[in-house]
Amino acid sequence: MPHLMNTYGRLPVAFTHGQGCRLFDEQGKSYLDGMAGVAVNTLGHNHPRLVQALGEQLGRLIHTSNLYRIREAEEASDRLAGIARMEEVFFCNSGCEANEAAIKLARLYGHQQGVEQPMIIVMEHAFHGRTLATLSATGNRKVQAGFEPLVSGFARVPFDNLAAIEHLVQHNPNVVAVLFEPIQGEGGINIVHHEFMRALRRVCDQKNWLLMVDEVQCGLGRTGAWFAHQHAGIVPDVMTLAKGLGSGVPIGACLAAGRATGVFKPGTHGSTFGGNPLACVAALTTLNVIEADQLMTRAMQLGEAIREGLRSGLADIEGVIEVRGEGLMIGVELDRPCGVLVSRALGAGLLINVTVEKVIRLLPPLVMSDAEGAELVAGLIPLIRDFLKE
């Protein structure tokens, strides 16, 4: 037995290498990657431009620390601020850390406004990470159970429900920010209405609250725009990123704009690894390839084709509640728990996931070809049909 802590229920497969959207296991069997390491491998596996850029950087400099200027981080921050139309970037190493930064920023902002017990509004079914503050912000009891006492200072409202927010406007003078995912990932591919995001933007402007979007899963081109909130035509005050940002090299980011800028000062927040040259080169290369190869258009078109394919292939069978998503963030909700499909798909050479027990989730690399997308659909349909007939 390996000496790993027992924190994951792992599938009985280990991969030795990958190429594009394929992974190969120890027996040499090939798998089509419909998960991209949970929305991480934006550029698939062994992407030549990423391998080259990282190889060059490895030979030059991996880490120096934030005691010094880091040109790669400065460049990556300029690039991110440009595409997000935001102003400041704090680099860290993961999604929960990006959200920790956002939560700390909101609290500090609140105190600077004279609010002594600042509250952050969060949504039902949200997922923000597994550190104590982010699991407290998460709207899933399974993530929290056993870790009480939870971090206080969060007020939970139903997802996509403006009336609940307006109630808090009237009744909770301590609110300083709203944190939500424009598309909930772990929560089952739940899409916020664009009108809800615009209304939230107005409420936050009226109340001086920070509008904070967690784009750790839905950001970085996956939904057909750089960031999912951009579909609603808004700019948030705070945005968090991680997963797809480094195409597999760990990096997270917390961005700020407008009244959220200038809140942190030297000594108020930090990260030893955050923004190191290697991780920032991974992020810069990922952003450059997304743009140069028009991967956002690819994500939008291929996502639509996959959803259409799934809808038509499953149209005449009972048990499919909905096929939904935006770009290459796709959910197929069934009327019953379907976790068993993950191992059946693995047997068929397809990597997929099931979340909230009933939603089949697909998060392929943005470099997936039309033929591979069709192969994913063609492989999945008989698995789902057979399962629903049992």
Ligand SMILES: *Cc1c(COP(=O)(O)O)cnc(C)c1O
């Ligand atoms: C995965 C995820 C996180 C947590 O990211 P980690 O890198 O695992 O800490 C936070 N928010 C969202 C929306 C996520 O999907």
